Amino acid sequence: MIADESLRIGVYVCHCGSNIAGTVDVEELTEFAKGLPGVVISRHYKYMCSDPGQELVKRDIAEHRLTRVVVAACSPNLHEPTFRRAAESAGLNRFLVQMCNIREQVAWVTEDKADALDKSKAHLAAAVLRVARHEPLQRQFVRIVPRAMVIGGGIAGIQAALTLADAGKEVVLVEREPSIGGHMAMFDKTFPTLDCAACILTPKMTSVKLHPKIKMLTYSSVESVEGSVGNYHVKIRRKPRYIDESLCVGCMQCIDACVFTKARFPNAFDQGLGLRKPVYLPFPQAVPPVPVVDPAACLQVSRGKCKQTCVDACGERNAFCFDDEERIEEYDVGAIIVATGFKAFDPSAIEYYGYGKYANVYTSLEVERLLNAGGPTGGKLVLRDGSTPKRVGIIHCVGSRDANYHPYCSRVCCMYALKLAHLVREKTEAEVYNCYIDIRTPGKGFEEFYNRVQNEGVQFIRGKVADITPSVGQAFQPDEHQRQARKPDLPNPSTGSGSLTMQVDDTLLGMVRNIEVDMVILAVALEPHADAGDVRRSLGISCSAEGFFLEKHPKLAPVNTANDGVMVAGACQGAKDIPDTVAQADAAAAKVLVLIDAGQIELEPNTAWVDADMCSGCKTCISACPYKAIGHDAERDIAVIDQALCKGCGTCVAACPSGAAKQHLFGDEQINEELEGLMNYA
Amino acid sequence: MPDVFKPKIAAFLCNWCSYTASDLAGTARIKYSPFARIIRVMCSGRVDPAFILKAFALGADGVLIAGCHPGDCHYIEQNYKTIRRHSMLHHFLQQMGIEADRLRLVWASAAEGQYLAESIDRFVADVQKLGSLNWSANWQENGERQEALEDIVKEHAQAIEVS
Numbered sequence: 001m002i003a004d005e006s007l008r009i010g011v012y013v014c015h016c017g018s019n020i021a022g023t024v025d026v027e028e029l030t031e032f033a034k035g036l037p038g039v040v041i042s043r044h045y046k047y048m049c050s051d052p053g054q055e056l057v058k059r060d061i062a063e064h065r066l067t068r069v070v071v072a073a074c075s076p077n078l079h080e081p082t083f084r085r086a087a088e089s090a091g092l093n094r095f096l097v098q099m100c101n102i103r104e105q106v107a108w109v110t111e112d113k114a115d116a117l118d119k120s121k122a123h124l125a126a127a128v129l130r131v132a133r134h135e136p137l138q139r140q141f142v143r144i145v146p147r148a149m150v151i152g153g154g155i156a157g158i159q160a161a162l163t164l165a166d167a168g169k170e171v172v173l174v175e176r177e178p179s180i181g182g183h184m185a186m187f188d189k190t191f192p193t194l195d196c197a198a199c200i201l202t203p204k205m206t207s208v209k210l211h212p213k214i215k216m217l218t219y220s221s222v223e224s225v226e227g228s229v230g231n232y233h234v235k236i237r238r239k240p241r242y243i244d245e246s247l248c249v250g251c252m253q254c255i256d257a258c259v260f261t262k263a264r265f266p267n268a269f270d271q272g273l274g275l276r277k278p279v280y281l282p283f284p285q286a287v288p289p290v291p292v293v294d295p296a297a298c299l300q301v302s303r304g305k306c307k308q309t310c311v312d313a314c315g316e317r318n319a320f321c322f323d324d325e326e327r328i329e330e331y332d333v334g335a336i337i338v339a340t341g342f343k344a345f346d347p348s349a350i351e352y353y354g355y356g357k358y359a360n361v362y363t364s365l366e367v368e369r370l371l372n373a374g375g376p377t378g379g380k381l382v383l384r385d386g387s388t389p390k391r392v393g394i395i396h397c398v399g400s401r402d403a404n405y406h407p408y409c410s411r412v413c414c415m416y417a418l419k420l421a422h423l424v425r426e427k428t429e430a431e432v433y434n435c436y437i438d439i440r441t442p443g444k445g446f447e448e449f450y451n452r453v454q455n456e457g458v459q460f461i462r463g464k465v466a467d468i469t470p471s472v473g474q475a476f477q478p479d480e481h482q483r484q485a486r487k488p489d490l491p492n493p494s495t496g497s498g499s500l501t502m503q504v505d506d507t508l509l510g511m512v513r514n515i516e517v518d519m520v521i522l523a524v525a526l527e528p529h530a531d532a533g534d535v536r537r538s539l540g541i542s543c544s545a546e547g548f549f550l551e552k553h554p555k556l557a558p559v560n561t562a563n564d565g566v567m568v569a570g571a572c573q574g575a576k577d578i579p580d581t582v583a584q585a586d587a588a589a590a591k592v593l594v595l596i597d598a599g600q601i602e603l604e605p606n607t608a609w610v611d612a613d614m615c616s617g618c619k620t621c622i623s624a625c626p627y628k629a630i631g632h633d634a635e636r637d638i639a640v641i642d643q644a645l646c647k648g649c650g651t652c653v654a655a656c657p658s659g660a661a662k663q664h665l666f667g668d669e670q671i672n673e674e675l676e677g678l679m680n681y682a
Numbered sequence: 683m684p685d686v687f688k689p690k691i692a693a694f695l696c697n698w699c700s701y702t703a704s705d706l707a708g709t710a711r712i713k714y715s716p717f718a719r720i721i722r723v724m725c726s727g728r729v730d731p732a733f734i735l736k737a738f739a740l741g742a743d744g745v746l747i748a749g750c751h752p753g754d755c756h757y758i759e760q761n762y763k764t765i766r767r768h769s770m771l772h773h774f775l776q777q778m779g780i781e782a783d784r785l786r787l788v789w790a791s792a793a794e795g796q797y798l799a800e801s802i803d804r805f806v807a808d809v810q811k812l813g814s815l816n817w818s819a820n821w822q823e824n825g826e827r828q829e830a831l832e833d834i835v836k837e838h839a840q841a842i843e844v845s
Binding site: 075076077101103104105106107108109110111112115116118119122123126537540542543544545550562606624626627647648649650651653654655663666668671672674675676678679680 | 688690692698699701702704705707708709711712713714716717719720721722723724725727728729730731732733736737740741742753754756757758759760763767791792793794799
């Protein structure tokens with residue numbers, strides 16, 4: 001390439017302390033840059049992104065009349081905006097700056113120093129050649145809809161919605177279940193302070209309902225999301241409740257009056273341990289306090305024939321509407337907070353724990369409901385036969401830290417297992433055995449709580465439970481005992497409620513112990529929802545390897561996502577406890593406020609455009625665009641790209657047979673030059 | 683080993699998934715082959731077949747394209763267009779005397795830094811097995827380029843001659 005006389009490129013190589021300089025010979029790289037076409041100055045500096053580093057660039061732009069700048073440092077995803085801003089403040093168009101990634105893509109991933117230098121040279125030559133072809137561009141902005149949507153009405157969604165609404169923003173809160181509250185509403189107490197979960201959550205739930213700025217859509221799910229940051233168009237699917245929320249006063253007389261005099265359907269909120277009628281309120285503190293009709297159980301809905309005693313009980317209020325149908329509602333919002341929470345791991349997958357097989361093996365969530373005063377037993381911890389357990393085993397890490405299920409630590413299980421141990425002892429004075437791999441209590445007051453529970457007499461056994469079997473009086477002969485337990489002529493253990501034996505390898509005593517207990521509680525892992533993948537796809541965000549939503553940067557952008565208008569909060573981003581969830585929810589709300597209060601958002605600069613003189617009007621590009629951004633001007637017989645709709649993928653540019661479709665910053669000329677630099681200079 | 687073949691490979695990474703995956707590989711200090719040189723494009727759908735041919739013409743021994751998984755494209759469906767272009771190019775390259783294995787398409791999500799690094803290592807190893815792109819060597823078997831071209835013209839003339 002013959003460099004343009006007026007072209008004056010400055011190259012800045014960053015050491016990033018020893019992050020880059022430890023692997024790449026920055027001095028040699030700086031010397032190499034001096035020989036590249038158009039380069040008039042080449043420098044290296046310890047931290048280019050620091051103020052003095054940026055000042056260096058700014059001063060050179062002024063003193064050396066630079067027309068282009070190349071910064072060889074970290075990923076453009078990190079500091080491209082920094083150097084664009086710096087160039088702009090020195091009077092250079094911000095799009096005449098090119099980043100060259102020699103940290104994430106070279107220094108950190110290459111062992112051999114000579115190879116690292118070669119690769120850096122290739123990347124740098126590519127950047128220098130490409131930037132020569134950059135053209136100054138105008139920044140483009142679009143207005144932001146000053147309204148936010150929060151998906152998920154657990155503690156994360158509630159907190160985020162309230163924060164946004166208190167700041168005066170309109171919020172649409174979408175919850176899949178008939179009531180907001182999420183998992184936190186199921187809990188009895190919260191660790192480590194042992195506040196009653198309902199006491200601290202219910203006031204917030206009521207505030208959501210009463211807040212004039214919040215529109216609460218329960219029993220609803222997101223059908224589709226279109227548009228982009230600042231302007232999303234969301235379709236919400238609303239399930240029929242068969243009771244008009246605006247007319248119901250929450251007297252619950254319909255429930256008493258239902259033709260089913262006895263509750264006989266399992267209540268999902270109570271993990272199936274409690275029963276409900278076809279018309280029911282999931283739990284006493286539900287918000288909205290409006291009953292919901294189960295269409296499968298209700299005679300009127302399922303068979304069209306019933307005495308409708310509920311309607312009589314409702315009387316003048318006339319809230320029942322049996323012809324209620326599923327409907328789609330549409331909302332325009334500027335930003336979205338995803339707070340869809342987690343799913344508790346189903347331990348029936350781990351056969352040796354006997355969940356679903358032995359009556360008195362429970363999950364932690366089931367025990368939360370049993371301990372909860374609003375739960376199916378009114379807060380009494382009892383076995384399936386109604387008796388009080390005298391010995392309780394709690395197994396940690398069920399589904400977590402297990403290569404067969406989830407390799408990660410679910411973070412909250414140790415603490416909630418300690419809390420359950422405390423509550424079980426408090427309510428039943430039972431012997432409690434906590435079988436753990438490691439006790440992890442990092443948090444304010446957590447270790448102190450662990451000490452407290454130890455002092456309360458809970459037994460801690462360090463080891464994994466290998467097997468749970470029904471006890472048959474031979475607890476200390478595990479082999480014989482197991483053989484007998486599995487004999488087909490023995491009574492079916494799932495119907496019996498006899499005691500169980502936990503076989504645990506006590507690694508501190510160095511022996512296998514068989515511990516007889518009446519009840520086993522499995523401290524199950526937190527995992528992503530089964531449909532997290534669909535949510536992710538409809539929102540255009542990513543999931544990490546374990547399936548939780550991926551934040552934009554693990555440290556510096558923990559609530560942002562790959563989609564600029566979508567934030568994440570709570571356990572849908574990774575297992576976390578209530579304090580962390582609330583903190584993250586407020587952070588997400590703050591990020592939404594930043595977006596909305598800015599009033600406008602910058603569009604991607606790399607949009608495509610059509611050179612009218614070269615376009616033959618073949619329309620190939622039109623079919624390549626998924627955003628319907630390209631139209632056909634029949635009069636001139638050319639394609640026209642709407643700059644506001646173009647997202648800048650460049651597929652039409654690659655598809656254009658005549659080279660008429662072009663793209664800002666990623667044009668043929670820029671990419672071809674980049675290739676030249678990559679291949680021919682080092 | 684001083685005599686190990688160091689191929690030149692151009693790797694086109696889409697901004698949203700694969701480039702982010704390469705950043706993640708960096709942050710996690712996952713070491714992989716330095717012979718893949720990286721070009722950022724906004725979408726794998728931007729990779730014009732002409733870029734790939736240009737890369738080979740400039741002496742690349744292999745070209746890698748990495749994009750979002752099918753169904754996960756940041757631009758909805760543009761990586762499906764990449765698939766079509768890729769399979770078309772595979773045929774085309776073979777006809778031109780370039781081994782099809784020198785062009786590879788992989789999917790790496792933003793979370794798959796490890797996978798992207800492994801994919802690059804695998805691709806580099808495969809290209810190393812193929813050796814340097816011997817396209818020009820093929821030509822030189824019949825002497826200089828001009829002569830080789832003339833040979834081909836002659837061969838064609840013979841082939842189409844109706845006897």
